[in-house]
Each structure stands twice: as C-alpha cells, then as structure tokens.
Amino acid sequence: MYIGFSEAETFIRNCKDAVIITHRNPDGDCTGAGFAMKEILKQLGIRSRVVCHDVFPKRYDFLTGDAEDEDFEPQTIIAVDVADKKLMGKYEEIYGDKVQLCIDHHVSNRNYAEKTLLRADAAAACEVIYDLAKFMGLKLTKHCIECLYTGIATDSGCFRFACTTPHTHEVAAEMMREYSDINFTKINRNMFDVKSAGRIRLESRLNDMIETYIYGKLCIIAVTKDIMEELGVSEDELEGFAPLTIQYENAEVGIFIRQRADDYKCSFRSADKVNVSEICETLGGGGHEKAAGCNLSGDLEDIKKQLIAAVCRAL
Template sequence: MRETMSPENKSVSLHDAVKLLLEADDIYLLCHQYPDGDTLGSAAALYLGLRQKGKRVSIRCGDPIPQKYDYMFEGIEFPDFEPQFICAVDIADPQLLGQRLSPYAQRVDLCIDHHGSNTKYARQYVIRPEAASTTEIMYDLLFTMEAEITSQIADCIYTGITTDTGCFRYTNATSRTYIVAAHMMDKGADAAMINRVMFDTKSRARLEIERRVLDTMSFYFGGKCAVAYVTREMVRQSGANDEDMDGIAALPRQVEGVEIGVTMREKEDGSFKISVRTGPKVNASKICAEFGGGGHPGAAGCVLTGGVTGAKHQILSAVQKVFEKQENS
C-alpha cells in the first residue's frame, strides 16, 4: 500500500490535528482488525471527547469488538452515515484495516499512531514512536482539545497503556507513561478491574489448551531451551479460538533458566508455525532467519515441516549452534 503515500501527506502538530477534528463533522474513527485495547481505547476516548464537542462520530472496526472491552463502550453508539472526515487510530498500515474497512484505505484524513513503522498513508498524521501506546498520545490530544477527562475516558486511556505495555512489563513504558497512568487514576480509572480483566482472566478453553501445551513441554541443553507444541487436534479438543491462543508462545520462555523458548503450532496444512522467544543473550531473529523467517531480537518466527518430531529436530539443531557459539566466544 506504499503507493498511497503521496507527496502531500504530512506530519502535523497535535494542535493542528485538534483543529482539523474540531472543524470537521460526521467523523469516522477507524480501528485496526483483530482490535486490541489500544486501538479500541483510542477510538472510544476520542469518540467521547468529540461527542462532548457536539460532533457526529462513529467508530468502525473490521472485526467484532471482544466483550471484555464492554466497559469502554457504555453509551457509545455506532451510527451509519457518510463520513466527511476519517481518522485512523493506532493503525500503522492501511492493510491492517482488514477487508471490511478497505474501502476507506485511500481516504484517511488523519492518523494518530505510535508505531514507528507507520507507512504515513494518511493525508495528515501525528506519529509518536516514543509513546508507549496511542492512548498516551490521545491523552495529550484530548487535553489540547480541552475535553473533560471523564472516568470512562480515563478507563480508555489506561486500557491502551496497560495492554500495550503488557501491564507495565515491556521496555516501552517510560516515566511519562506512569505519569499519564497516575493522572488517569486521579480521573477515576478502575485500573484494578481493567488489569484483572486484561491479564488475570482465562477462558475455560484457554485453561484447557494451556494445560495441554504445558504437558508437551520438554527441556534441552541443561534447561536452557524449552520446546512445547500445539497440534490442531489439541486446539479442537480444548475448544480454543485465536484469542485463547494469544500469549501461548510466551510460556516456554517463562520457565526459570530458559534462554530460548520455542512453541510449535500446527497449521492447517500440517506444517508448524515456530515461535522463538529469547533472553537478552540470544537473537531469536537470527535463529528463524536460518529457516526463512524473521522478527525481533527477542521474538521471531518461521515455518517448518516434518511433523512434531521433524520440526523439533530442525529447530533444536539451530538452537544447538547458538549455544555452541556462546561457549566458544
């Protein structure tokens, strides 16, 4: 979609972004597909702020909004109208709009986002990669807009922060992130409830699949590598859906002493999607690159064939090389 980036597209200040929104009406706020706490929290917070200013607004998302976010959407309506102004929140690339919202891909007037990888597809954009979440930017925007931060808006902004920082566990949380969170607490955000719903609640199906995955976990190289797998049959038996599978890839790496955690998930065609998670000493991306995959230094992926045994054998060979290199250096 790089062709959507035209020379007229430009970065604007928060002040100008607010001006654009306040001059507009009949506004669509677009969320990305597989919506998370940040895209939904940003959209809901902005919706509530714009409604305070008397605007007609509607939130649009290509996928259904998971029930666990209901508390952010109390009183929010989703009217259908022909939008005069389109604002995308937390969307790095128009492809992430998904099939249903793709007609709007070329028509985004304003994008508010914290992804450094944003393709600058919107006519005007505010991109702040130093923000831990898009709601952290939304906090500034609503402040600039002189919107009243209600407890519902506080919940929305806090939600984006906590979900995008993994409950303050990722390195993207800065002192400013905590300051914004503090302000949201003052405005009535129910952080305990939000974090409980986002991080401490497991569906029955999730419990079932986790139990099964833990049963497959094996340790290698003196406990420095752990490998677990998930077959389609295991997923079927547990009744797990895609949402239930979220974070499963992190489990092997969470065991004390494990430097390389591997999760192998069987795909439709019988091949395995390999997820590698590593500690600071090992580059996951390099391991996966050997098999045509890639990712970040701490989290990467690739695809392998040969069944559980064959796939595991291949990935363990690559892991062995890493540890041999470590010993020799």
C-alpha cells in the first residue's frame, strides 16, 4: 500500500527495535539513507541497526561510523532505497516478506512492503527522507545531513542527472544554509574526484575496453573476473563506472557489465531519450528511465547478443 508523509510519520514515531535494510552493492544513496534513518530513529529514542548483503565500501566510512550495533530481536523492518526485495541479497529470505515500511524513489518499486512511501520524482531516497524529517519537524544532526547530502549528491551524479529537480537543488541549498559547518566540497571531492591508484588504472583500462554497436549508439564495457584479478581491484571498486559507457558523442545507451560469482550484473545508462528501465524490465530487471540494471547468467558473448537485441528493439 502506498502511503504519504503523515502515515509514514505515525509509523516511525511508533516503531521500536528496527532493522533498516539497504540494497546489495550499496551506493551512496542506500548507505546514506540507511544511516540517516538510524540517526533519526535514535533521535526519537528508537534502537535500530542497518544491514546490507555486502560490506559497505570504505569511501562511505564517514557515514557508517564505527559504533557497535546493539543486539536486539527486531520488531520493525524498514527498507530504504530497495525497489525489489530481490535486491536484499541474503536478507531477502529473512526479511523479504516482512518489510513494514519501504522508503523509496524508484518508479520500478515492486510494492513488496506493507506500507511504501514512494516519491518517484525524488532524485534519491535520501531526498525523500529529508522531506519526511522536515515534515516531522525534526532538527537533524550534522551527521544525518552528511548522510542525506551524500545520497542526494551521488544518486544525482553531483546534481547533473535528469533526476535532479528544482526541489533537489532547494534541499541541497537548505542543507548548505543551515549546516554551514559541513564541508560539502570535501564530500563531493571524496565521492567524485578521489580515486585509488587501482581505480585510476582501471578507468583508463575500461576506456580502452569500450565496444561500440549499432553504429555507435550502444557502448558496452564488460569486466570479467580475469580482468579484475589482473588489475587487482575488488568488486566494490567497480561501482560508479557505468557513466563511462555513454561518453561517446553518438552513444544513446551504455551498458557496464561486471562478472559476479554466478552471473553478470548489467548496469544500463541512457544518454538522453531511451528509457533503459523499460529495456531492463524486459530482461527481468528495472530501475530509473536513465539508469537501470539487470542480472543475466550464461555465456558472456550470448549475454551481449541478448543485450544488443534488446537495445535494438528500444531504439
């Protein structure tokens, strides 16, 4: 059931001992949303812990903090930025059918939770949480704002992607005005400019690996386990490279493929007109109009053929 802010507020104020679930392959938005939510609940005197199928990447250490989680039997299950319970990974089995409140911004949200606060026009789940906290009249902590700002900045590609609305800028402006002691420039530098030596080497290697199809309208980069091993990079270091696939001036669609234990994760990007969420839905995935994904298993060359055919149909 879809709910609005006031019902979400009632739920949050009355919940206790919460588990907050984020999606696998955590990005800045689900990490920020999870830990902002934890901070908000703490402010309300409610215990919670944030869980994720994967380990949160090191660059989000400033959001996750190092406080030990309290041990409690959860009474409340909340999901943030999780469009589909499948994205919970190992937590799907435990909590997948028990989510009481989902806060999300994906058009493709599967409505798997008892109550869903969905704002498909928000640039990030963090933008929804900020609006909700404002609605609730809460004065957020500095750390909470750092979490929320990071989620909005990362999901909007530093306020460049089409999901960025006037309201997104207004939220960021409000944050900067009211929390002048936060180093927003540093957050953006760390999220967008700072790279490990391995990542820099990887980026140049990935640029060399761009394959073009359909008269250059489709660009694919496929990273196999062998290449990861050769470059000495871990899987979480491959986050955020999908935009490389739409750098070419003629590119309409880009697909960044990475090999995982038993399948290939395919991240789609649209340069302008093509709705990649629709393409991904035909392949069992989903996401946003301009950024979506799906997971395919089998032989890499066969997968590429399947992807090229799907993009061809959409062009």
